Amino acid sequence: MGIPTTGTEIALTGLGGTEVVTTRRSAPPAPGPHGVLVRVEATGVSFAEVQMLRGRYPAQPKFPFVPGYDLVGEIVAVGSAVTGWRPGQRVAAMPRTGAWAEYAEVRDAELVSVPDGVDAGDAAAMILNGVTAWQLLHRAAKIRSGQTVLVHGVGGGVGVLLAKLGVAAGVRVIGTASASRHEALRDIGIELIDHRTEDVDARVAELAPGGVDAIFDPLGPESLDRSWRLLAPGGSLHAYGSSATLHDAGPWWRPYLGLTRRLARWELARLLGRTGGRRARMYYIRPNAQFRTDLTELFRMVASGQLRPLVAERLPLESAARALDLHISGSRTGRILLIPGLPGSRRGVTAAGCARHAKPVEARL
Ligand SMILES: NC(=O)c1ccc[n+]([C@@H]2O[C@H](COP(=O)([O-])OP(=O)(O)OC[C@H]3O[C@@H](n4cnc5c(N)ncnc54)[C@H](OP(=O)(O)O)[C@@H]3O)[C@@H](O)[C@H]2O)c1
Structure with a gap:
């Protein structure tokens, strides 16, 4: 060749x-x-x-x-x-x-x-979306079977795999998605909220009165504020994008500055013991050794039929x-x-x- x-x-x-x-x-x-x-x-x-x-x-x-x-x-x-x-x-x-x-x-x-x-x-x-989902669940949030997680944008490329891998790990998944996607997501075995017509915060509080153990939020600064309030004591919030600000006027970095400010404020509060053990982090995928290990594991799951x-x-x-x-x-x-x-x-x-x-x-x- x-x-x-x-x-x-x-x-x-x-x-x-x-x-x-x-x-x-x-x-x-x-x-x-x-x-x-x-x-x-x-x-x-x-x-x-x-x-x-x-x-x-x-x-x-x-x-x-x-x-x-x-x-x-x-x-x-x-x-x-x-x-x-x-x-x-x-x-x-x-x-x-x-x-x-x-x-x-x-x-x-x-x-x-x-x-x-x-x-x-x-x-x-499995590459970008799969590794992102895997690392958010298993490396960033370190989810455990029996926990409850909230996935914003669960009908998106990463969201679907967060849901599938979460369910495979024995986690209860609540997800937000437009109603037009619900049918395609139904078989995964998750609880769906239509973020366009429902009061997401009220619905999550109803479904998980004690708060959720981990939240995966790619939507941006405003969503992050609401997500933080939905966490259970000891829970973790994972920011990994700013989808909702795609059409914003102004420089591309403004929403990321907003994310960083919030994460810094909550981290300081955590260090001062004022968050009930709640923490918030930014996630960013990198093509490093962990990426290669995790992608290999995902390929194994696909090959064995555990993940489709x-x-x-x-x-x-x-x-x-x-x-x-x-x-x-x-x-x-x-x-x-x-x-x-x-x-x-x-x-x-x-x-x-x-x-x-x-x-x-x-x-x-
Ligand atoms: N940090 C990292 O390493 C990393 C890696 C991969 C991806 N990302 C980020 O992850 C995000 C998702 O990527 P993707 O490829 O999965 O995107 P995608 O397939 O385009 O999906 C985007 C999803 O966002 C949802 N959405 C948009 N606005 C929303 C809102 N206001 N409320 C609830 N959901 C909303 C849409 O939901 P509906 O259509 O159902 O309304 C859609 O399902 C992007 O921000 C991307 O930059 C980050």
């Missing part, structure tokens, strides 16, 4: 909507010393790309760039200093950008082996604009995946032109 001379990639050319999503051809790079060139089999669409499109991602890349947070694929070439990886192996990685491509270069230290028999799309659905990701759509890579549209519309519950080479792919045309031809080849819940 050698380095191919050309491959398709998707670029975001500037701020805006999906009209800035462009399909182009380019020569895949020869990998650097610690680089590994991967033929991508599946890559995910996530909230991060939506933020990047709006210029509100905390580590915003410069335009134009190839987005794509995570990928699963087969190694086609390795750099001169790479040991332990060879062409033909199936791997997963989280490069944060660059994965919406037929071929992507990733660093050898960030690779995780994908077991035979695990579908590439199912594996890709919720995949909403598998679309050709060239349908990235449509995939983003679907994600933004909130009309799909579960991960939307881009699959290079999926039948229906058209090479060398713009995504906007391609969107007309794209159709979901699989929708399963």
Whole structure:
């Protein structure tokens, strides 16, 4: 297997909507010393790309760039200093950008082996969202069987896996989601609150009168204030995003400053013994050794049938604009995946032109 001379990639050319999503051809790079060139089999669409499109991602890349947070694929070439990886192996990685491509270069230290028999799309659905959910539950909150947790945005990519992994760990899960998602979430075995029509705080207090043991909140500063009041003594609050401020005017960092101020204030109060043991923390995923350990465990759970990701759509890579549209519309519950080479792919045309031809080849819940 050698380095191919050309491959398709998707670029975001500037701020805006999906009209800035462009399909182009380019020569895949020869990998650097610690680089590994991967033929991508599946890559995910996530909230991060939506933020990047709006210029509100905390580590915003410069335009134009190839987005794509995570990928699963087969190694086609390795750099001169790479040991332990060879062409033909199936791997997963989280490069944060660059994965919406037929071929992507990733660093050898960030690779995780994908077991035979695990579908590439199912594996890709586990990377960003799965590891985030796993680490929030097991590393940040250290949940125990019998506890009660509240998951805000439980119909989102991370939220669904927080619910599934929470239930698998014997935890009672209360989740907030728009009513349109409830049907798709019903089978997971959680208690649902429609955050658009119900008084969330009152409903949580009714369902868990003593408070909840852990709250996972990706919504932003205002939501965090309400979540803090819903914690049981000794409970923990985990902030990990600011979804509700996507359309705010002002600099992207303002909501994160709001989060940081609140977390600092509560931490000081905790140290002074004034919170009844309640604590609040920020979580941020990193492609480190724990990431690799946790992703390996998630792949094991998928391989053994203990965990099934919720995949909403598998679309050709060239349908990235449509995939983003679907994600933004909130009309799909579960991960939307881009699959290079999926039948229906058209090479060398713009995504906007391609969107007309794209159709979901699989929708399963
Ligand atoms: N810190 C980290 O390392 C890390 C890692 C991954 C993701 N994240 C963050 O996690 C968040 C979720 O990511 P994702 O990919 O799962 O997003 P997603 O699939 O786009 O889901 C977003 C969810 O947010 C919900 N939502 C939005 N506004 C809401 C509100 N006011 N009240 C309740 N729910 C609301 C939506 O619920 P409905 O449609 O049901 O209303 C939707 O289900 C994002 O903020 C992302 O940046 C952080």
